[in-house]
Amino acid sequence: KPFVMPKNCPVCGAKVVRKPGERASRCPNPNCPAQVKEALKHFVSKGAMNIEGLGDKLIMQLIEKGLVEEPADLYELTKEDFLKLDKVADKAATNLIQAIEDSKKTTLAKFIYGLGIRHVGEHIASVLANHFGNINELQNASEEELLAIDEIGPEIAQSIVSYFQDEENRRQLKRLLESGIELQAPARMAESPIAGKTFVLTGSLASMTRSEAKEIIEKLGGKVSSSVSSGTDYLVVGESPGSKLAKAREKGVSILTEEEFLKLIQGGNHE
Numbered sequence: 001k002p003f004v005m006p007k008n009c010p011v012c013g014a015k016v017v018r019k020p021g022e023r024a025s026r027c028p029n030p031n032c033p034a035q036v037k038e039a040l041k042h043f044v045s046k047g048a049m050n051i052e053g054l055g056d057k058l059i060m061q062l063i064e065k066g067l068v069e070e071p072a073d074l075y076e077l078t079k080e081d082f083l084k085l086d087k088v089a090d091k092a093a094t095n096l097i098q099a100i101e102d103s104k105k106t107t108l109a110k111f112i113y114g115l116g117i118r119h120v121g122e123h124i125a126s127v128l129a130n131h132f133g134n135i136n137e138l139q140n141a142s143e144e145e146l147l148a149i150d151e152i153g154p155e156i157a158q159s160i161v162s163y164f165q166d167e168e169n170r171r172q173l174k175r176l177l178e179s180g181i182e183l184q185a186p187a188r189m190a191e192s193p194i195a196g197k198t199f200v201l202t203g204s205l206a207s208m209t210r211s212e213a214k215e216i217i218e219k220l221g222g223k224v225s226s227s228v229s230s231g232t233d234y235l236v237v238g239e240s241p242g243s244k245l246a247k248a249r250e251k252g253v254s255i256l257t258e259e260e261f262l263k264l265i266q267g268g269n270h271e
Contacts, residue, residue, distance in 0.1 A: 009034070030168065036063055036070070039116050043071040047122045048114030049103040053096050061085045071114070072175035074100055107219070108135065108183045115173070117163045119156045126218035127151050128160075133185050139164040139173065193267045195221030200228050202245055203238030205258050216265055228253060236261045 008015055009027035011034040018025040027035060040059050044051040051074070062068040067081050077100065082093035112135070113125035120128070131149050132138040138160075146157035163169055199217050201210050201224065208216075213236065214224045228235060228247040235248035236256050248255055256264065 031069075033063060040068065040071060040074075042116045043114045044074070044103075045114075048110055049106060050110070051096075051103045052099045053092070054099065058085060058088070058096075070172050070175075072172060072179055075104070075176075075179035075181075104179070104181045106181065106183065108133070108185060109219070111135065111181065111183055112138065115163070115169075118159045120160065123218065123224075124151065124156060126215075130218070130221050135173070135177070135183060139170070192220040192222075193264060196223075197233040198223045198225055198231055199234045199236060200225050200232050200244055200248070200253075201236045201238070203241035205236075205238040207258065207262065213261075220265060234261075234264075 005025050006016065009029065009032060012027065012029050012032035014027050014029035014032060016025045017028050029035065037056075037059055040063070041056060043049055044054045044059070054074075059068070062077075062081075062085070065084065067077065067084075068074060077097070079093045079097050082088050082096050083090070088096075107129065109122070109126040109129035112120065112128055113122050127149065128138055132141065141160070141164075143154075143157045143161050146152050146160055147154065164173075194217060199222055201213055204210075205213060217224050225232060228244050228251060230251055232248065232251070232253045234254050234256050235244060236258065237245060238258055245255070
C-alpha cells in the first residue's frame, strides 16, 4: 500500500500542517507529548546541554509522571523525583541530579542550539553566539540584523525572529535563565588569531576529537569546512591523513601539524 500522510497527529490528534515550500508535514501542537519528548531529548543532548544519563526512557517516564513538561522543569527535579522512576537506584539518582547541576555552566552556543530553534544547528548556533555575545541581544535582534551576518539567510533569520516573538518561547527562556544557568560568553573575536579563518581537518588528532577541535575553532570565530578549496586557510593534519592533504598542497593551503594547531588556538585563549 502506498503511504498516505495522516491528516491528524497520531499522538495528540491535532490537525497536521505543511507550510508552503516545505516537504514535511508537522504537528502544530507544542504540548503534544511526542513534541515535548523530542524537545527535551534535544535539550539534554551532547551538542546542547549535555546532561549525561538522561535518555529516552527516563525522559518519557518524567513526562508520563507529570514531573517534566518543558526544559526548565529539569532544573527543579529532586533526587526523590528520580527515585520514583522505574529502575533508578540511589546512586543513579544522585548522578542524574549532579549531571543536571553541571549542565548549568555551559557555552552560549550550546544553549542556543539546545533551544531547538528550527534551522539552527550547532554551527549556526556558534555563529550567532560569536556575533551577539549574549542571549538578550539575540532574542531582540531584527530580521535585518540577522541577515547582515555571514551564513544567515532569510529562512534562518525568519525562524529565529519568529521563535523569539512567541510569548510561550520567551516565557520558557526566562524560566531557564532564572534556574541558574550560567552562559559563558564566546572569546572576543578581535583577540582571536583565527577569527574569520577557514579550517579543514584530516586524520585523527591525539589531544582531542575532531568534533572537539571543530567546537574550539568555532568558539574562536573560525569556520570548519568538510572539503579543501581555494577559500581554505588551514589544513590541520592528524595521524593517517586522507586525500585532503594532497589537495591542500596542490592549492597552496597552509598545512598545520597538530602541535602547530594547538599553539595557534592557544593564542586565542580557548580555555
